[in-house]
Amino acid sequence: MTTNNSTITIHTDGVCKRNPGPGSWAAIIEDDKKRFLIANRVGQTTSQRMELTAAVKALSVLNRHVGRPIRLVTDCQVLVKGMTEWLVGWKASGWRKSDGKPVLNVELWRQLxxxxxxxxxxxxxxxxxxxxxxxxxxxxxxxxALIEGRISEEVYL
Known part of the structure; x- marks a missing residue:
């Protein structure tokens, strides 16, 4: 990624066969100069866990790019609502949902x-x-990635 202040866009997705079952996550990270593709497969998991993992892995790559705006695009409503609507309440209630049950995948939510x-x-x-x-x-x-395993590719635009 370049060192300018342009927005970094991330597209993420997670898949899971026979939810729960074997799964994988993927992220495409791009700005105006470069695209970076990362993905990997996981053994027993869930589709929601893969969606969250994709976001965590992508944001981990960008840890040194503090200050640049990030746009994370996903088809996972739980991820978007969790980060924009529910997170404050979960934290205030000790990572419990409104029904009193613990938030699933809390370690991923904490990282996010x-x-x-x-x-x-x-x-x-x-x-x-x-x-x-x-x-x-x-x-x-x-x-x-579900078939091939780990993928890491860098493309300069």
Whole structure:
């Protein structure tokens, strides 16, 4: 990624066969100069866990780019609502939902909370499998990782 102040866009997706079952996550990180594709497969997991993991892994890559605005685009409404609507309440109630049950995947939510405090992130939901290019590409990458395993590719524009 370049050192300018242009927005970094991240497209993420997670897939899981037989939820729960084998799964994978993927992220496409791009600015005006470069695209970075990362993905990996996981054994027993859930689709929601893969969606959250994709965001965590992508934001981990950007840890040294503090100060640059980030736009994270996902087809996971739980991720967007969690970060924009529910997070404050979860933290205030000791990471419990409104029904008193513990928040699932709390370790991933905690990591996302740290990134959210450190960076200026816009969380954006798009309908999955609806022709949105970045989402379709992230989905294809996640499905590729389900077969191939770890993927890490850098493309200069």
């Amino acid at each position: 909370d740290v990134f959210n405090e450190k960076h200026t992130i816009t969380w954006e939901w798009v309908r999955g499998h609806n022709g949105h290019h970045g989402n379709e590409e992230a989905d294809a990458l996640a499905n590729r």
